[in-house]
Amino acid sequence: MSVSYKSVGWNGFKKRYDLILVIGVVLFLAIFMAVGIAIYPTVTAEILLMRATAIAAITLLHIILLIGPMARLNPMWLPLLYNRRHLGVTMFLTAFLHAVLAILTYHLGGSVNPIVSIFITDAGANMSAFPFQAFGFGALMILFVMAATSHDFWLVNLTAPVWKTLHMGVYFAYVMLVAHVSFGFLQAETSPVYAALMGLGALTIGGLHLRVGWGQKSLDEELQDNSDEFVEVCKVSDLTENIPLGATVGEDRVAVILYEGDKISCVSGVCQHQNGPLAEGQFKYGCLTCPWHGYQYRPNDGASPDPFTEKIPTFDIKIADGRVLVKRKPNPAGTPVEPATCNHR
Amino acid sequence: MSDQKNDSPFFIGWEAKTPKPIGAFLKKTALLLLVSSLVVAGIVTVLQSTVSTGRFDFGNVQEFTGVLIKSPVPMLVADKEVEGEKIFYLVGPMKYGFPTDVAEKHHLQQVTLKGTFIGDAQEAMIEVVDGSVASAGQAGANPLQVSDLGEVTLAGEIVDSKCHLGVMNPGRLKPHRACAINCLSGGIPPILVAQTADGQIAHYLLVGKDGSAIHDDVLEYVAEPVELTGALKVIGNRKALYFDPSTIKRL
Ligand code: HEM
Numbered sequence: 001m002s003v004s005y006k007s008v009g010w011n012g013f014k015k016r017y018d019l020i021l022v023i024g025v026v027l028f029l030a031i032f033m034a035v036g037i038a039i040y041p042t043v044t045a046e047i048l049l050m051r052a053t054a055i056a057a058i059t060l061l062h063i064i065l066l067i068g069p070m071a072r073l074n075p076m077w078l079p080l081l082y083n084r085r086h087l088g089v090t091m092f093l094t095a096f097l098h099a100v101l102a103i104l105t106y107h108l109g110g111s112v113n114p115i116v117s118i119f120i121t122d123a124g125a126n127m128s129a130f131p132f133q134a135f136g137f138g139a140l141m142i143l144f145v146m147a148a149t150s151h152d153f154w155l156v157n158l159t160a161p162v163w164k165t166l167h168m169g170v171y172f173a174y175v176m177l178v179a180h181v182s183f184g185f186l187q188a189e190t191s192p193v194y195a196a197l198m199g200l201g202a203l204t205i206g207g208l209h210l211r212v213g214w215g216q217k218s219l220d221e222e223l224q225d226n227s228d229e230f231v232e233v234c235k236v237s238d239l240t241e242n243i244p245l246g247a248t249v250g251e252d253r254v255a256v257i258l259y260e261g262d263k264i265s266c267v268s269g270v271c272q273h274q275n276g277p278l279a280e281g282q283f284k285y286g287c288l289t290c291p292w293h294g295y296q297y298r299p300n301d302g303a304s305p306d307p308f309t310e311k312i313p314t315f316d317i318k319i320a321d322g323r324v325l326v327k328r329k330p331n332p333a334g335t336p337v338e339p340a341t342c343n344h345r
Numbered sequence: 346m347s348d349q350k351n352d353s354p355f356f357i358g359w360e361a362k363t364p365k366p367i368g369a370f371l372k373k374t375a376l377l378l379l380v381s382s383l384v385v386a387g388i389v390t391v392l393q394s395t396v397s398t399g400r401f402d403f404g405n406v407q408e409f410t411g412v413l414i415k416s417p418v419p420m421l422v423a424d425k426e427v428e429g430e431k432i433f434y435l436v437g438p439m440k441y442g443f444p445t446d447v448a449e450k451h452h453l454q455q456v457t458l459k460g461t462f463i464g465d466a467q468e469a470m471i472e473v474v475d476g477s478v479a480s481a482g483q484a485g486a487n488p489l490q491v492s493d494l495g496e497v498t499l500a501g502e503i504v505d506s507k508c509h510l511g512v513m514n515p516g517r518l519k520p521h522r523a524c525a526i527n528c529l530s531g532g533i534p535p536i537l538v539a540q541t542a543d544g545q546i547a548h549y550l551l552v553g554k555d556g557s558a559i560h561d562d563v564l565e566y567v568a569e570p571v572e573l574t575g576a577l578k579v580i581g582n583r584k585a586l587y588f589d590p591s592t593i594k595r596l
Contacts, residue, residue, distance in 0.1 A: 109439030
């Protein structure tokens with residue numbers, strides 16, 4: 001909730017989340033290094049650390065990409081999403097350390113500028129010399145932009161749709177990293193376990209996103225109806241008190257909510273903060289509450305309670321023969337709408 | 346998508362307390378993610394297979410004395426064994442070879458120099474401190490015998506000798522390719538890493554057909570499986586292949 005941009009404050013949950021995160025990364029690097037040195041005493045420490053940070057970062061990236069679809073399939077995962085930006089920034093910093101080590105060891109100290117060397121020296125003329133480090137560089141740049149704009153300050157100033165699009169860049173970064181690993185490390189370290197791990201990671205992330213995307217699409221198709229001013233979104237009997245129901249009206253995702261015993265309202269299903277799915281939230285403390293960061297909107301006017309200033313569009317609503325009908329054209333954000341009433345119970 | 350019920354626990358990040366069932370679920374999930382990540386760390390580090398026996402005594406600069414030889418690559422034949430070795434290839438700091446003017450000047454002279462030991466089970470090298478080479482006597486005869494073993498064809502991987510003998514371990518194959526190219530361009534001698542019939546690793550110093558140094562001519566073949574044909578010679582106890590780089594075959 002925000003008065004200005006400083007929205008998601010520190011609390012015990014976030015502190016615990018970050019503590020576990022830091023302990024996890026440190027333990028990861030420590031285990032990788034200690035076991036590596038114990039088995040291969042002649043290994044060069046910088047290279048082992050370069051590998052440890054790389055594998056830690058890509059493992060963390062998989063966890064980050066897992067949380068989104070898992071939270072849609074099982075809302076119990078939502079709290080992990082709440083503070084996901086800290087995972088992202090930590091992952092970027094770990095990957096950055098890897099890149100710095102790679103540049104210092106493999107590119108610095110020769111006659112070619114080390115950054116130029118990433119592109120020139122690593123690029124070969126045939127398939128077995130296919131460049132891989134340029135992919136790492138591209139991914140690092142995307143992750144940098146994402147980490148640098150991760151604060152809500154940027155979310156507000158770039159607006160949520162622009163920010164969201166920018167942060168979709170993580171999928172480009174992911175694809176580039178699969179290439180980075182496949183054309184690099186996997187060409188040298190030929191244990192099939194490595195290829196299997198990378199394949200399993202990519203399949204899991206790809207598969208989960210497809211599955212969630214698929215579900216969303218069939219829901220959308222079901223509810224598209226272009227013929228009427230008012231469209232049916234559900235039956236009154238489909239509604240559970242305090243639990244919003246998601247639907248698509250025209251082009252808009254909406255949330256229909258039954259609350260305070262017999263009131264039914266319909267508001268935009270897209271949170272103003274980070275475009276979170278309001279239809280997956282709950283009615284709490286008199287407001288429809290976003291599952292992502294707890295942003296709140298009154299169902300009757302789409303406005304956040306004082307002193308907060310967020311507003312979302314509302315939809316005119318009526319009930320006929322136990323069917324909930326919603327006007328296709330949204331009202332401007334924050335417009336009060338008389339809730340429909342039902343004798344549901 | 347989610348099938349929430351009226352009494353489904355609901356997490357609001359800014360609330361002080363996380364609902365109990367969610368808290369319990371989170372503990373389990375976080376632990377599972379943490380443990381599986383650490384297992385990944387263990388598996389990945391254990392299965393690395395390209396680490397060699399090479400080492401670099403970084404930070405330990407020693408004094409060496411012996412006869413300096415300029416070709417086919419700069420070498421020192423030390424007066425006494427260091428780490429069980431008497432013949433050392435010489436290279437400069439970072440990604441540079443030993444300066445040719447210094448090698449020229451001290452060819453076949455008794456010298457002292459300061460440097461850092463680099464070496465694996467078969468070969469040794471010194472990273473010479475810039476400006477540390479000093480004459481300690483007149484030029485004499487070449488102490489190294491050269492014997493001809495005839496024409497051979499060898500399969501293996503071209504690497505830069507400095508990294509592969511220990512400065513970067515693992516220092517070969519695709520991840521290290523760009524670095525090897527930088528090093529070879531800087532004048533560090535190339536070697537061929539080959540597997541002998543009995544599965545042992547053998548190194549061959551790579552020089553031109555006429556015994557001249559080669560660097561740039563092999564760059565495009567670095568870190569790939571290749572086949573080389575040329576004259577095998579043994580210099581002291583070091584194997585060297587004298588060959589024409591334009592005849593390199595990719596495998
Ligand atoms: C400027 C950017 C980058 C450069 C120059 C770079 C360079 C390299 C190099 C040289 C290797 C092979 C290292 C070796 O095994 O000896 C490597 C491997 C790898 N890199 Fe990068 N990288 C960059 C960015 C990234 C980023 C952003 C990630 C994100 C997680 C990443 C993940 C990995 C992974 C997972 C490996 C395989 C493990 C390893 O070999 O270390 N890299 N990278």
